[in-house]
Amino acid sequence: MTKKIKFFILFFLIIFLFSCQNHNRFRINTKKNEVEVRIRRFDKDLINVDTTNLKAEIRKIYKDYPVFFPVFINEILNVAPSDTDSVAKLIGDFLCDAAFQKVNKEVLKTFADVHDIEKQLSIAFTYMHHYFPEIRLPEIYFFVSGFNRSIIIYPSLIAVGADLYLGADYPLYKSFTYEYLTFNMRPESIAPDVVSTLLFSYFPMESENNRLLDNMLYNGKILFLLSVFMPDVEPSVLMGYTREQWQWCKRFEKEIWAKIIEDKALFSSDMRLINSYLDEAPFTAPVSQDSPGRVGTWIGWQIVNSYMKKNNNVSLRQLANENNYQLLLQKSDYRP
Known part of the structure; x- marks a missing residue:
């Protein structure tokens, strides 16, 4: 094996390990100080x-x-x-x-x-x-x-x-x-x-945050915390989606985001519009009849994921207490 090949293997191994470390930075040893639940x-x-x-x-x-x-x-x-x-x-x-x-x-x-x-x-x-x-x-x-x-x-x-x-x-x-x-x-x-x-x-939404953006990212924040606390559960289960619904959102993530921006919905305070993106429904009406319901919440979760990856010095407590959702969006550098 040449030195050049060894170098590239080592380089990608370091990148991979760094990526895993970043992804798993909230992992803990649950056997230590375990809270035992009995129903x-x-x-x-x-x-x-x-x-x-x-x-x-x-x-x-x-x-x-x-x-x-x-x-x-x-x-x-x-x-x-x-x-x-x-x-x-x-x-x-x-x-x-x-x-x-x-x-x-x-x-x-x-x-x-x-x-x-x-x-x-x-x-x-x-x-x-x-x-x-x-x-x-x-x-x-x-x-x-x-x-x-x-x-x-x-x-x-x-x-x-x-x-x-x-x-x-x-x-x-x-x-x-x-x-x-x-x-x-x-x-x-x-x-x-x-x-x-x-x-x-425990982390209620502040009443003055009443735009679609605020609601999307608040729900996304809760789901991010949920995914940290339940790391072995599939994201689709945490979201309440079938795997097919989850894959649909992944496939059309760029189009969903473009639709929200195109309709100037992100900063809307119209509750009917907000509910159409966030409420339980057979589909998300502003997006597509092929979509699952609640795609606004799904996008909110992806934005929070992006924010936490881009800002790996942010703690869970800081995230939980962050209520400036416009700033969170800006710092997320979200680009589906």
Whole structure:
């Protein structure tokens, strides 16, 4: 092997290693100071309640779930936790309802083992605690919501309505929701939904930032943090896209960006326009009927990716606290 060839191999190896180092600069050893997540199965305990002795059973649930049970009563049963007679009656009706029993049986079958979800959440919470130790990490609960709520967040807990994550093909979903929404109603979406809910709660968008640009980059910022905290999850899963939808965006990234610029949409404060780029939908109307929904958020994520690559001295905390999205765009040197 000639010296010239050796030089080029060494040169490209250095470039490759530098690239990997830059890409992985936020990687940590999650085995060190690991935050272990254990999902509390309120769904299992509730279904095992003895309906012939409800008041005594309810007292036991209060004892076992002193934080979450009042939340469940308030958010799902829609009564005051102090109204014990109404609580007992509604719990009894809930447990004896044939539809609830059928759905709960499917929940117990689908989530007989939640180890993979706990592992993903443990990794994400370990990252979060490492970079933002002041964040209060919540306890995680599973419950059956009657197809009412997918996620409930309170200061000390996040509860997952497991009946809304039974898989895109679960037949009952077709009776109350659009088909394009069912793709993310699957077990794989639970951990990303939990972590993103916590991020949106802890890093809220400033109210004065109301342009399409601000919304795109705010969402992109949250997704960048999510990708750091869940490094082993495919980006398409974090985005809530199929692989085909993700590849469509990659293929037409330049055209999407050109369309946003051409329409002078970037600095628009028109909420209808903003929603058309960011909301869940079968496609992004201003772009193409072949596009997936929310391509504005996808582009926002790419801009934040570019910003963090171009400015490798910026920490995650600095990114999280950056609310000047026009400056972020300028410094990103984004050129699809």
